[in-house]
Amino acid sequence: MPSTNPKTYDSTTPRKVAFLGLGVMGFPMAGHLALAGHDVTVYNRSAAKAKAWTDEFKGRAAPTPREAVAGCDFVFCCVGNDDDLRSVVLGDDGALAGMKAGAVFVDHTTASANVARELSAAAKAKGLQFVDAPVSGGQAGAQNGMLTVMCGGDAASFESAKPVAMAFSRAFTLLGASGAGQLAKMVNQICIAGLVQGLSEAIAFGQKAGLDMEQVLEVIGKGAAQSWQMDNRGKTMIAGKFDFGFAVDWMRKDLGLVLDEAKRNGARLPVTALVDQFYADVQQLGGGRWDTSSLIKRLK
Incomplete structure (x- = not known):
């Protein structure tokens, strides 16, 4: 979390939650x-990370x-992959x-649509509720409390x-039945992959042509070529x-999920x-461990 938290919170009834x-x-x-203002209990595979969290926050x-989830109204989760989630x-x-x-389980892991449906069914069998809710906005979005959340359920x-x-x-938006959140996140990652490759080729081309690429991006960023990737990754x-x-x-983990789903649904x-x-x-x-914008390294 940033040392000065810029987020302002809407007034809502404090709830007992787990993360x-x-x-x-x-x-x-x-x-x-x-x-x-919520009453938060956390769990992490590494107890040291959980202690670091409780040292920093009230919980x-x-x-x-x-x-962790005993007595909670809502359980939020964000882990690595399908197996971690299970x-x-x-x-x-x-x-x-x-x-x-x-109680409602809200899963923010980027996972498969199949595991979302599987766990939703397991939850319903126990009289519980499950929402698949992968996020976009990256680490900065999480730190600033400004994530875009795509939900199914x-x-x-x-x-x-x-x-x-x-x-x-x-933004926290329902996009359809169980699994729809994960499918929407796949759409998001498809868009990002193509945009970053296009931006990489454009910058590499401009540098080979001897252009001042910071100046070029400043100009074209005011027109139809503008994108979040250009605005936030172009200079770096x-x-x-x-x-x-x-x-x-x-x-690559996310694109693996995308390509597996495409095999199932026939998308090209x-x-x-x-x-x-x-x-x-x-x-x-x-x-x-480099940022996804490192695609340009292949072109150097």
Whole structure:
């Protein structure tokens, strides 16, 4: 969390909530819930990270997901992948074993649509509610409490969770039935992959042509070529700085989900598949933890 928190919180009834997973996204997201006045209990696989969170924010840590969610109205989660998600939701120590009847599980992990549907069905069988709610906005969005959240699930569950989730969101939108949130996040990642590759080629081309690319981006950024990637990554790409942001390893995980889903639904994604292989090249260069804008490194 930034030392001075710029987020202003809408007045909402304080609720008892849990947050599972305190990575680069979950740590500040859970922090915003606490700062908004909610009663927060956290769980993290590494107890040290949970202690760091409780040292910084008002709240408690629990040793298992089951214990963290006891008595909570809402359970929020942000972990790594499908298997990580199952590990905190299912089983004797999982969240579903400890949630009270009618409680809502809101999952912010970028995972498959299939696991969202699987866990939604498991929740309903126990009289619980599940919303898949992957986010866009990156680490900065999480820290500033300005994430865009794409949701799938039951409308009543969504509406009950929205006022609480707005503590870390700029938009929290229902897009369809269970799995729709994950599918929308896949659309988001397809868009990003193509945009970053196009921006990489444009900057590399302009540099080869001897242009002042900061000046060029300033000019074309006022026209039809403008994008979030250009505004937020153009200058760092020109400077060759990539030690921040959304890691290539994470993007490859996400694009793997996209390409698997495309095999199931028959969508043709030739550019996305190509950019995924370009990211594999960046990994081979040692850039697995570089920001996704590091695609330009292949062109140097």
